[in-house]
Amino acid sequence: MxxxxxxxxxxxxxxxxxxxxxxxxxxxxxxxxxxxxxxxxxxxxxxxxxxxxxxxxxxxxxxxxxxxxxxxxxxxxxxxxxxxxxxxxxxxxxxxxxxxxxxxxxxxxxxxxxxxxxxxxxxxxxxxxxxxxxxxxxxxxxxxxxxxxxxxxxxxxxxxxxxxxxxxxxxxxxxxxxxxxxxxxxxxxxxxxxxxxxxxxxxxxxxxxxxxxxxxxxxxxxxxxxxxxxxxxxxxxxxxxxxxxxxxxxxxxxxxxxxxxxxxxxxQRTFSSIQFTPLDEAIATAKAGEASATKPLIIADYSDNPGSGAYGDATNLLEAVLAADLKNVGFHAICDPEAVLQAQAAGVGNRVTLQLGGKTDPTMGGGPLEVTGHVVAITDGSFIAYGPMGGGARRNYGLSLLLRVGGVEIIVISHNGQATDLGQFTSLGVDPTRKSTLIVKSMQHFRAAFEPIARQILEVDTGALSTRNFKERPYKSVRRPIWPLDAI
Ligand SMILES: [Zn+2]
Missing domain, CATH: 3.40.50.2300 (Response regulator)
Structure with missing residues (x-):
């Protein structure tokens, strides 16, 4: 055949x-x-x-x-x-x-x-x-x-x-x-x-x-x-x-x-297990647990999930993490190819000031954020994903940066993608199992690799493109009437 x-x-x-x-x-x-x-x-x-x-x-x-x-x-x-x-x-x-x-x-x-x-x-x-x-x-x-x-x-x-x-x-x-x-x-x-x-x-x-x-x-x-x-x-x-x-x-x-x-x-149409924690409450939980943590708290941003087409460059969550001066955080990720190139030009080991993220559409979850930090590592963004969703195949997130700002290690990528594999941290030299807090931008896929290493998971909606508020979306072509836009 x-x-x-x-x-x-x-x-x-x-x-x-x-x-x-x-x-x-x-x-x-x-x-x-x-x-x-x-x-x-x-x-x-x-x-x-x-x-x-x-x-x-x-x-x-x-x-x-x-x-x-x-x-x-x-x-x-x-x-x-x-x-x-x-x-x-x-x-x-x-x-x-x-x-x-x-x-x-x-x-x-x-x-x-x-x-x-x-x-x-x-x-x-x-x-x-x-x-x-x-x-x-x-x-x-x-x-x-x-x-x-x-x-x-x-x-x-x-x-x-x-x-x-x-x-x-x-x-x-x-x-x-x-x-x-x-x-x-x-x-x-x-x-x-x-x-x-x-x-x-x-x-x-x-x-x-x-x-x-x-x-x-x-x-x-x-x-x-x-x-x-x-x-x-x-x-x-x-x-x-x-x-x-x-x-x-x-x-x-x-x-x-x-x-x-x-x-x-x-x-069963009304069933939902999704419970959003207010952002300030999630940050307070991270702060309260960071000193004694033996496993990371995971804060997942549902709304800036690149896995559903969000831009992955929203900054509201990063801004809150930096403002709270959280310690021992792994942050995945901001997609910003321009910032990665600037950090590469500054060179590994040097300090750099960047207008990070928020460039695709500043109204979706936060505009560019000025940060100054150390360029810890630059990689080509390519590695083999061995986690449950990876299947042992190669992945490529493009030229990638690890930027350290205080106690926060921020991964900046050039090709967008949600966090689904521990390799997205380890390939840049971050051990996610040793972090007090991990930030991911994902609705559900992160759980396959990250739930087993987490002490707790909180979901937040920071107002980025994939917000769950259907009634605010400008649907024009969907067939009507349709639930939940219309009362059926
Ligand atoms: Zn799917």
Missing amino acids: RVLVAEFMHETNTFSVQATDESAFRNSCYYLDNDIPGAFADTRTSMGAAFEAAEKFGWSVIHPIVTSANPSGRVTDAFFDAVSERILNVCDGVDGVLLHLHGSMSTQSYDDGEGELLARIRSRIGIETPMVAVLDLHATLTQKMADNASSLISYRTYPHIDQYERTWQAAELLEKAMLKQVTPQVAVARRPILYALDGGRTTSPPMVELLRRADQIEASRQALVVSIQAGFSSADVHDIGPSIAVTGNDRGAAQAIAEELMDYVWE
């Missing part, structure tokens, strides 16, 4: 002013053709699983591209078309297609980037050739995606630590479909909901119950796959919100299962 394998991932925050172009993908993850196996073979990543499955099933694999970028604004048409073309150029004569996509990509021309990509591939490979896509749990599913894919399979963990397992599941289904043992089709169900399922936290009751039911339905063979998506709320798109996608040999039966599970999502 000739199988086309590709990865093209982006979670698009349509409220972001930062367009996502080719350089954003090249800065994050961008591999072509023969460079791909060397980068991903024997890793616990989606591509790692695809190559292992190919070996097991004896597939001949065509792998034109593996690329992803940190969440940000709309993907440029030029880059979307270039990646599409690269994939379409090698579609002829394939027996199957295995894709790793996000599911919430919007381009300049298409709110539903994945739907458009799947439709383009489908028009080239014909209706008989199976095409299975692995998606993020935060995918925004559309009918166009369901109509063009043979199966859609989302992660079942948040933090996302099962890309490898889900890709194996997708590969096994694809093999059966190519052998014509199954004829998978996808049914998708939604409700007028903008945000629910506790943002997809798989540690919370609604997702736990849905995943339990999904496992039961798959085990009893009522469906081939039951996939639950929390959706992505930082996007002004018609199809926003949670969804259930059920893959079966019979679309009608699959639709009935999807609708029943979606009724449960509707019932």
